Amino acid sequence: xxxxxxxxxxxxxxxxxxxxxxxxxxxxxxxxxxxxxxxxxxxxxxxxxxxx
Amino acid sequence: xxxxxxxxxxxxxxxxxxxxxxxxxxxxxxxxxxxxxxxxxxxxxxxxxxxxxxxxxxxxxxxxxxxxxxxxxxxxxxxxxxxxxxxxxxxxxxxxxxxxxxxxxxxxxxxxxxxxxxxxxxxxxxxxxxxxxxxxxxxxxxxxxxxxxxxxxxxxxxxxxxxxxxxxxxxxxxxxxxxxxxxxxxxxxxxxxxxxxxxxxxxxxxxxxxxxxxxxxxxxxxxxxxxxxxxxxxxxxxxxxxxxxxxxxxxxxxxxxxxxxxxxxxxxxxxxxxxxxxxxxxxxxxxxxxxxxxxxxxxxxxxxxxxxxxxxxxxxxxxxxxxxxxxxxxxxxxxxxxxxxxxxxxxxxxxxxxxxxxxxxxxxxxxxxxxxxxxxxxxxxxxxxxxxxxxxxxxxxxxxxxxxxxxxxxxxxxxxxxxxxxxxxxxxxxxxxxxxxxxxxxxxxxxxxxxxxxxxxxxxxxxxxxxxxxxxxxxxxxxxxxxxxxxxxxxxxxxxxxxxxxxxxxxxxxxxxxxxxxxxxxxxxxxxxxxxxxxxxxxxxxxxxxxxxxxxxxxxxxxxxxxxxxxxxxxxxxxxxxxxxxxxxxxxxxxxxxxxxxxxxxxxxxxxxxxxxxxxxxxxxxxxxxxxxxxxxxxxxxxxxxxxxxxxxxxxxxxxxxxxxxxxxxxxxxxxxxxxxxxxxxxxxxxxxxxxxxxxxxxxxxxxxxxxxxxxxxxxxxxxxxxxxxxxxxxxxxxxxx
Numbered sequence: 001x002x003x004x005x006x007x008x009x010x011x012x013x014x015x016x017x018x019x020x021x022x023x024x025x026x027x028x029x030x031x032x033x034x035x036x037x038x039x040x041x042x043x044x045x046x047x048x049x050x051x052x
Numbered sequence: 053x054x055x056x057x058x059x060x061x062x063x064x065x066x067x068x069x070x071x072x073x074x075x076x077x078x079x080x081x082x083x084x085x086x087x088x089x090x091x092x093x094x095x096x097x098x099x100x101x102x103x104x105x106x107x108x109x110x111x112x113x114x115x116x117x118x119x120x121x122x123x124x125x126x127x128x129x130x131x132x133x134x135x136x137x138x139x140x141x142x143x144x145x146x147x148x149x150x151x152x153x154x155x156x157x158x159x160x161x162x163x164x165x166x167x168x169x170x171x172x173x174x175x176x177x178x179x180x181x182x183x184x185x186x187x188x189x190x191x192x193x194x195x196x197x198x199x200x201x202x203x204x205x206x207x208x209x210x211x212x213x214x215x216x217x218x219x220x221x222x223x224x225x226x227x228x229x230x231x232x233x234x235x236x237x238x239x240x241x242x243x244x245x246x247x248x249x250x251x252x253x254x255x256x257x258x259x260x261x262x263x264x265x266x267x268x269x270x271x272x273x274x275x276x277x278x279x280x281x282x283x284x285x286x287x288x289x290x291x292x293x294x295x296x297x298x299x300x301x302x303x304x305x306x307x308x309x310x311x312x313x314x315x316x317x318x319x320x321x322x323x324x325x326x327x328x329x330x331x332x333x334x335x336x337x338x339x340x341x342x343x344x345x346x347x348x349x350x351x352x353x354x355x356x357x358x359x360x361x362x363x364x365x366x367x368x369x370x371x372x373x374x375x376x377x378x379x380x381x382x383x384x385x386x387x388x389x390x391x392x393x394x395x396x397x398x399x400x401x402x403x404x405x406x407x408x409x410x411x412x413x414x415x416x417x418x419x420x421x422x423x424x425x426x427x428x429x430x431x432x433x434x435x436x437x438x439x440x441x442x443x444x445x446x447x448x449x450x451x452x453x454x455x456x457x458x459x460x461x462x463x464x465x466x467x468x469x470x471x472x473x474x475x476x477x478x479x480x481x482x483x484x485x486x487x488x489x490x491x492x493x494x495x496x497x498x499x500x501x502x503x504x505x506x507x508x509x510x511x512x513x514x515x516x517x518x519x520x521x522x523x524x525x526x527x528x529x530x531x532x533x534x535x536x537x538x539x540x541x542x543x544x545x546x547x548x549x550x551x552x553x554x555x556x557x558x559x560x561x562x563x564x565x566x567x568x569x570x571x572x573x574x575x576x577x578x579x580x581x582x583x584x585x586x587x588x589x590x591x592x593x594x595x596x597x598x599x600x601x602x603x604x605x606x607x608x609x610x611x612x613x614x615x616x617x618x619x620x621x622x623x624x625x626x627x628x629x630x631x632x633x634x635x636x637x638x639x640x641x642x643x644x645x646x647x648x649x650x651x652x653x654x655x656x657x658x659x660x661x662x663x664x665x666x667x668x669x670x671x672x673x674x675x676x677x678x679x680x681x682x683x684x685x686x687x688x689x690x691x692x693x694x695x696x697x698x699x700x701x702x703x704x705x706x707x708x709x710x711x712x713x714x715x716x717x718x719x720x721x722x723x724x725x726x727x728x729x730x731x732x733x734x735x736x737x738x739x740x741x742x743x744x745x746x747x748x749x750x751x752x753x754x755x756x757x758x759x760x761x762x763x764x765x766x767x768x769x770x771x772x773x774x775x776x777x778x779x780x781x782x783x784x785x786x787x788x789x790x
Binding site: 004008011012015016018019022023026027031032033034035036039040042043 | 097098101102119120121122123168171172175176179182183186187199202206210
């Protein structure tokens with residue numbers, strides 16, 4: 001059962017990473033326009049270079 | 053592309069553009085860069101995004117444009133001096149209808165902040181739920197002794213801060229309600245969260261077998277999900293509907309000693325002289341002291357025909373000046389003006405309308421006291437049965453509390469409302485009020501206004517084929533010189549037909565009468581019958597004289613797209629349809645005939661409309677009012693539920709529950725059908741969550757409930773309620789908008 005001592009912190013750490021990632025996407029406004037973003041990937045404007 | 057912002061378009065009259073710009077620049081002079089937000093209800097695909105963004109970014113003065121397809125908005129960064137109306141005109145030429153939104157974004161960022169705040173709390177609850185669940189699964193599958201206690205304690209470490217943070221909205225709301233001496237749904241929720249956490253912590257410290265940490269966090273998570281959906285549906289609708297900028301300009305041009313100065317309308321006093329330019333709205337009630345023109349009072353009364361105004365005539369706030377500049381002496385401003393009297397009537401109508409009790413309110417009223425009572429009862433009974441075993445009794449009481457807690461109930465309404473308003477939004481309807489769907493479902497009578505609602509409110513010539521090409525080209529040349537709505541309508545249609553303007557010299561507009569000029573050595577006139585020398589026809593018309601010959605152009609108000617379909621669809625749904633208009637009898641009757649509306653009333657004043665609706669309500673009918681004008685505002689406020697088009701006056705939109713964003717009115721019938729399905733789903737959801745309780749409350753009361761049971765019931769009932777809400781899409785008619 002000693003492995004629990006490693007696995008529990010690991011699982012908590014992974015969860016915390018997920019939470020931080022969520023917090024970051026939220027801050028960056030990635031949920032502001034889900035519908036538009038799902039269609040924007042179909043545009044070919046920025047295929048060659050990213051929008052500056 | 054050589055297209056500039058101020059292309060020489062026929063629709064823009066130079067005078068009103070100049071007047072508007074002067075007023076607006078005074079209002080927001082020191083801004084170096086303007087951020088404009090416009091609503092674009094027609095945007096719906098990747099192609100639209102590309103077309104709008106490229107089209108706007110290729111326009112001089114606009115730095116960047118970004119479309120938000122979810123909210124159907126475009127935000128534009130532009131140099132100062134570019135007005136939202138310029139951008140809207142540009143979008144119009146690109147083929148997208150656009151409405152200005154108030155760029156005072158303070159309100160919007162506030163709702164944004166609230167939404168993100170809720171989402172963050174939801175995220176924390178989700179994270180905590182998943183981690184605790186991992187540990188709980190180990191406990192449920194047989195971890196014992198020290199391992200179990202360790203897992204419980206780690207769960208407590210996660211759950212307590214997580215609930216303290218995520219559950220804040222419930223604690224705050226419950227505290228507020230208790231302070232006010234009421235019991236709302238959040239009271240039992242907060243109680244359940246706190247009691248369960250406390251008991252679970254106690255059990256964990258005492259190495260007890262059962263701890264409800266995952267159930268508490270799960271409850272928080274699902275309730276927050278419902279709260280977030282509810283918030284989003286409200287916020288999106290509210291911000292857009294309220295920020296659709298007013299058509300009324302809150303500024304007026306005051307003449308002081310012959311000099312013009314722009315002042316807020318609120319500063320005008322009785323006796324002031326006000327200049328109203330062509331195309332401008334009359335800001336006050338008053339008497340014309342100089343100038344001659346025609347005014348359009350359709351927004352006040354529903355009349356489509358312009359009224360001649362000359363010296364000594366009385367004008368009312370809200371009329372639109374059409375042809376010549378008018379100087380008006382103020383007789384009533386602010387509180388006393390007819391505009392304000394209308395606002396007072398609206399306030400009275402709204403106060404008379406008793407607060408609607410929603411299904412959620414009814415459920416909460418029945419549910420909120422039941423939960424703590426049931427759990428307290430369980431505690432007393434078990435104390436008696438077990439002969440004073442406090443720990444067992446508290447355990448059972450808390451199990452009852454957490455199982456009865458209205459997790460699915462919290463999702464039952466928001467999930468359905470979100471699904472329904474999302475679908476309606478895609479069809480161009482903005483639900484401003486969360487209870488509007490429920491009220492709409494009960495409607496059995498639909499009352500339409502005519503001008504601007506069933507019609508576009510703009511006239512269209514209908515007898516062009518009766519005239520020779522030469523007459524048409526002369527008419528075009530004359531019409532181009534005027535900003536009168538009939539002239540503009542004529543210009544637009546003739547241009548579209550490819551008619552070339554004839555070379556007419558010496559063009560002059562006689563305000564209030566028409567336009568005259570000289571063509572091929574012959575005097576030509578376009579204007580009122582008497583002035584031109586023609587005999588007056590029954591319908592709305594403009595008259596052309598070529599030397600001695602006179603010709604008449606007759607006009608009809610173009611039907612709004614979908615008007616026929618919406619009446620037919622509503623009748624098919626078994627609704628009674630009424631047409632109430634302030635316009636004259638023959639025009640209203642013709643419209644009613646054309647659309648197949650059996651009940652109509654012409655010449656109705658604002659108070660008449662409201663009285664008619666009150667009479668229908670007194671006869672036991674539930675009334676949906678669809679209208680756009682100031683004359684409809686009182687009726688809109690008095691009706692059980694109301695719809696107004698986005699082109700309606702600010703006051704009318706504010707008084708209505710639903711705003712129609714597109715030009716097509718047909719979605720109104722879909723909305724009525726959809727609301728019935730939505731309310732059926734809400735009821736089903738209540739029954740569903742009630743059924744879960746009916747089955748599992750006895751289990752908890754008899755002491756058989758375990759944390760595993762609680763977690764299972766909670767997730768199954770929440771998920772089944774959400775799935776039922778999603779089923780909404782299948783049951784309602786779907787319409788694709790062009």
